Amino acid sequence: MDYKQEYEKWCSDAYFDEDTKAELKALAGDEKEIEDRFYRTLEFGTAGLRGIIGAGTNRMNIYTVRQATQGLANYILKQDGKERGVAIAHDSRLMADEFTDAAALTLAANGIKTYVFSGLRPVPELSFAVRKLGCIAGIVITASHNPREYNGYKVYWEDGAQVTPPHDTGIMAEVQKVTDFSMVKTMDKDAAVAAGLYNIIGEELDEEYFTTLRSLSIHPEIIKQMAKDIKIVYTPLHGTGLEPVKRVLKDLGFENVYIEPQQAVPDGHFPTAPYPNPENPDAWELALKLAKEKDADLVLATDPDADRLGVYCKDTKTGEYVTFTGNMSAMLIAEYILGQKRENHTMPENPVLVESIVSTDMAKAIAAAYGVELVEVLTGFKYIGEQMLKYEKSGEKNYVFGFEESYGCLPGTYARDKDAPAAVCMLCEVAAFYKSQGKTLWDGMIEMYEKYGYYREGIATMTLKGIDGAAQIKEIMGRARNHTPEKLGTFEVLAVRDYKADTRKDLKTGEAAPTGLPSSDVLYYELSDNAWCCVRPSGTEPKIKFYVGVKGTSLAGADQTLEELKAEVLKAFE
Numbered sequence: 001m002d003y004k005q006e007y008e009k010w011c012s013d014a015y016f017d018e019d020t021k022a023e024l025k026a027l028a029g030d031e032k033e034i035e036d037r038f039y040r041t042l043e044f045g046t047a048g049l050r051g052i053i054g055a056g057t058n059r060m061n062i063y064t065v066r067q068a069t070q071g072l073a074n075y076i077l078k079q080d081g082k083e084r085g086v087a088i089a090h091d092s093r094l095m096a097d098e099f100t101d102a103a104a105l106t107l108a109a110n111g112i113k114t115y116v117f118s119g120l121r122p123v124p125e126l127s128f129a130v131r132k133l134g135c136i137a138g139i140v141i142t143a144s145h146n147p148r149e150y151n152g153y154k155v156y157w158e159d160g161a162q163v164t165p166p167h168d169t170g171i172m173a174e175v176q177k178v179t180d181f182s183m184v185k186t187m188d189k190d191a192a193v194a195a196g197l198y199n200i201i202g203e204e205l206d207e208e209y210f211t212t213l214r215s216l217s218i219h220p221e222i223i224k225q226m227a228k229d230i231k232i233v234y235t236p237l238h239g240t241g242l243e244p245v246k247r248v249l250k251d252l253g254f255e256n257v258y259i260e261p262q263q264a265v266p267d268g269h270f271p272t273a274p275y276p277n278p279e280n281p282d283a284w285e286l287a288l289k290l291a292k293e294k295d296a297d298l299v300l301a302t303d304p305d306a307d308r309l310g311v312y313c314k315d316t317k318t319g320e321y322v323t324f325t326g327n328m329s330a331m332l333i334a335e336y337i338l339g340q341k342r343e344n345h346t347m348p349e350n351p352v353l354v355e356s357i358v359s360t361d362m363a364k365a366i367a368a369a370y371g372v373e374l375v376e377v378l379t380g381f382k383y384i385g386e387q388m389l390k391y392e393k394s395g396e397k398n399y400v401f402g403f404e405e406s407y408g409c410l411p412g413t414y415a416r417d418k419d420a421p422a423a424v425c426m427l428c429e430v431a432a433f434y435k436s437q438g439k440t441l442w443d444g445m446i447e448m449y450e451k452y453g454y455y456r457e458g459i460a461t462m463t464l465k466g467i468d469g470a471a472q473i474k475e476i477m478g479r480a481r482n483h484t485p486e487k488l489g490t491f492e493v494l495a496v497r498d499y500k501a502d503t504r505k506d507l508k509t510g511e512a513a514p515t516g517l518p519s520s521d522v523l524y525y526e527l528s529d530n531a532w533c534c535v536r537p538s539g540t541e542p543k544i545k546f547y548v549g550v551k552g553t554s555l556a557g558a559d560q561t562l563e564e565l566k567a568e569v570l571k572a573f574e
Contacts, residue, residue: 003034003035003037003038003039004034004038006038007034007037007038007056010024010055010056010057015181016055016063020061020063023054023055024037024055024056035467036058036466036467037054037055037056037057037058037059038056038058039058039467040057040058041057041058041064041067042057042058042060042064044068044071044171044172044175044176045172046163046164046168046169046172046380046382047154047380048068048153048154048155048162049064049065049068049152050143050144050146050150050151050152050153051064051150051151051152052149052150053094053095053150053151060095060099060150060151060152060153061095062095062099063181063184065099065102065103065106065153066102066103066106066181066186067178068153068175068178069102069103069106069107069139070106070110070175070183070185071171071172071174071176071177072086072107072137072139072155072171072174072175073106073107073110073112073185074174074177074178075167075170075171075174076107076110076112076136076137077110077111077112078174079136081136081137082111082112082113083113084113084134084135084136084158085112085113085133085135085136085199086107086113086114086115086135086136086137086138086139087114087115087116087129087130087133087135087137087138087201088100088103088104088114088115088116088126088138088139088141089116089117089121089122089123089125089138089139089140089141090120090121090140090141090142091121091123091140091141091239091240091266091304091305091306092120092238092239092240092266092267092268092304093141093142093148093151093268094148094268094269095151095268096142096151096268099141099151099153100116101189102186103139103141103153104116104192105186105187105192105198106184106185106186107197108187108192108195108198109185109186109187109192110185111197112197113197113199114197114198114199115129115133115135115199116198116199116200116201117129117201118200118201120240120266121244122240122241122244122307122419122421123154123305123306123307123417123418123419124307124410124415124417124419124420124421124422125206125209125244126138126139126140126156126417127156127160127161127415127416127417127419128160128205128209128212129201129205130156130157130158130159130160131158131159131160131414131415131416132205132208133205134158135158136157136158137155137156137157137158137163138156138160139154139155139156140153140156141153142154142304143304144304144305144307144308145275145276145277145278145279145303145304145308147274147275147276148268148269148270148274148276155171156416159385159388159389159392159416160415160416160417161382161386161388161389161416162382162385162416162417164382164383165518210244210247210248210251212412212414213248213421213422213425214251214252214425215412216411216425216426217252217425217429218336218337218340218344218429219340219429219432219433220252220253222429222432222433222436223252223254223428223429223432225432225436226435226436227253227254227255227432228255228256230254230256230297230298230428230432230435231256231295231296231297231298232249232254232256232257232258232296232298232299232300232428233258233259233260233287233290233291233294233296233298233300234246234249234257234258234259234260234299234300234301234424235259235260235263235264235284235286235287235300236259236263236264236266236301236302236306237263237270237273237276237278237283237301237302237303237304238263238266238267238268238269238270238271238272238273238304239276239302239303239304239306240266240304240305240306241302241303241420241421242264242266244306245300245302245306245420245421245424246259248421248422248424248425249424249425252425252428252429254428256294258290258294258296260286260287260290262286263286263287270304272286276303276304277303277308278301278302278303278309278310278407279310279326279406279407281323283301283310284299284301284310284312287299287301287312288312288321291312291314291321292321295314296314297314297431297440297441298311298312298314298427298428298431299313299321300424300427302421302424303420306420307381307408307417307418307419308406308408308418308420309329309407309408309409309423309424309427310323310324310326310407311328311329311427311441312324313431313440313441314440314442315440315442316442322442324441324445325405325407325457325458326404326406326407326408326409327359327403327405327455327457328445329409329423329427330359330360330363330403330405331362331363331366331445331448332430332441332444332445332448333401333403333411333423333426333427333430334353334363334366334401334403335366335444335448336426336429336430336433337401337411337426338351338353338366338367338369338370338372338401339370341400342370342371347370347372347400348398348400349398350373350397351370351371351372351398351399352372352374352375352387352391352397352398352399352400353367353372353373353375353400353401353402354375354384354387354388354399354401354402354403355374355375355384355403355404356376356377356378356379356381356383356384356403356404356405357376357377357517357522357534358379358404358405358534358536359403359404359457360405360455360457360549361455361530361532361551362448362452362453363403365452365453365455366452369451372400373397375387376517377517378518378520378522379522380404381402381404381408381410381416381417382416382417383518384402384403384410384416385417387399387402388402388413388416389416392413399413403418404418405457405547408420408423409423410422411423411425411426427441446555449555453530453551453552454552454553454554454555454557455549455550455551455558456549456550456551456555456561456562457547457548457549457550457562458547458548458549458562458563459546459547459548460548460566460567460569460570461538461544461545461546462476462543462544462546462570462573463541463542463543464543464544465542466542469542470542473537473542473544476544476573477521477523477535477537480535480573481498481500481501481523484496485525485572486507488525488527488568488569488572489564489565489568489569490564490568491527491528491529491531492527492528493507493525493526493527494506494507494508494526494528495507495508495525495526496524496525496526497523497524498515498522498523499515499518499519499520499521499522499523500519500520500521500522502515502517502519520536521536521537522534522535522536523535523536529550530550530551531548531549531550532548532549533546533547533548533569534546534547534548535547535573546566546570548562548566548569549562550562550565
């Protein structure tokens with residue numbers, strides 16, 4: 001693509017609106033910015049689109065959204081899914097309404113029915129809606145936890161999970177065929193409504209979703225008993241979680257719920273949290289301040305599309321609030337679900353716990369303790385959804401819980417993506433369970449460490465932006481494949497899994513075997529003393545991520561070892 005020619009075309013072609021042209025003309029002379037906006041078409045990957053909002057082929061705008069949607073429409077038509085339709089939801093991101101309608105009206109112009117939520121809805125409710133409405137596909141307009149200048153577009157298939165093979169590559173191929181905007185259809189919204197091609201999803205589906213979340217409770221009697229004694233502070237970080245989380249906590253009976261007022265308003269500018277990610281300590285400042293004022297037991301935050309849940313808990317011994325990683329909160333929920341299901345004899349036959357390969361190894365210990373099979377999948381909740389579909393079709397196994405380290409889990413089979421409102425339900429019930437024993441969630445976590453071992457995990461990242469950054473990331477991954485280190489820090493490298501080559505090589509015996517998972521640009525190092533390291537380029541940001549995990553005999557010791565390993569890993573891959 002000649003970026004200069006493409007830039008001139010966008011500045012002059014009648015196809016583009018005047019605001020778009022004005023935005024681009026204001027960049028005249030800024031060659032680096034023009035090149036970045038036009039050196040490629042924003043890539044439609046296996047997770048859909050994600051990029052900075054703005055004019056240009058390498059940006060999120062109504063034109064790139066329509067272009068991607070035309071490819072999706074072509075694929076749906078080939079799958080005879082026209083009449084089944086597509087459900088569409090969005091969060092509070094900038095341009096969310098515009099991108100929602102851009103997608104819906106391109107589908108409608110291709111004769112495909114759309115079912116659009118009337119306002120903000122969490123990602124898991126879209127997954128739920130696809131299944132309930134019998135749609136062929138679903139779309140969520142969101143950039144998840146990315147900074148405010150981003151938006152994105154995620155595609156779901158009929159099972160309610162984000163698309164996996166063969167549909168992901170099939171859709172990508174159709175999108176790549178849409179090489180010119182003249183190939184893209186759209187239509188007037190009023191005409192689409194009149195033709196029955198643009199339909200608003202009613203409140204009855206919301207009620208079905210909330211009813212399903214209430215049914216996840218294992219011990220509603222304990223919540224009733226402790227409802228007055230637990231104080232919960234919650235922030236939606238200006239996202240879509242406010243109404244669903246308020247509703248589920250009220251439905252369950254929790255009485256002392258305090259909403260952080262400044263962050264309660266949905267706002268795509270994220271004025272108090274420029275990086276609205278529960279993994280980011282800065283995003284918690286206001287909620288923790290409110291928690292101290294209210295002497296709260298729990299502090300909860302969801303990301304803008306409400307599929308991830310972050311947690312702080314008061315440590316009554318120190319009076320301080322302790323942060324929980326996604327692994328920690330997921331393990332508390334997993335221990336509760338598996339332990340209580342076994343105790344009350346409701347564990348299904350052939351139960352399975354599913355986790356991503358970069359998640360905590362404590363899951364293996366918990367699964368073994370309760371006689372539950374542990375299945376590992378690639379990073380991305382869609383692969384957990386893929387396992388759920390397989391079990392649903394075969395009936396040979398029963399999913400009981402799934403999670404990934406990035407603050408996401410799903411405690412039921414009603415959806416196929418991580419669900420923060422559901423995680424709120426379960427974690428608050430776990431808190432009530434411990435509170436009934438005079439304990440906090442932190443006490444419960446320490447008990448688990450003492451029982452299973454002090455498993456601690458963390459992430460180190462390298463950010464490499466732009467064209468040069470993409471080349472550097474590719475070079476680093478190539479170098480790592482060609483030169484396997486003997487040691488990472490003090491840990492010996494025992495085996496290497498290369499998921500791109502589908503090989504696991506034992507460095508002691510030299511034996512090689514397939515990984516058994518789909519191809520992915522991921523390297524996983526099995527280390528001595530139950531440690532590990534996983535290296536992968538981010539699918540949504542210009543970064544390489546280095547996931548590391550260790551197992552220690554004390555919290556302080558494990559944390560120190562973890563930090564040392566992270567530093568050594570970054571040094572090894574520079």
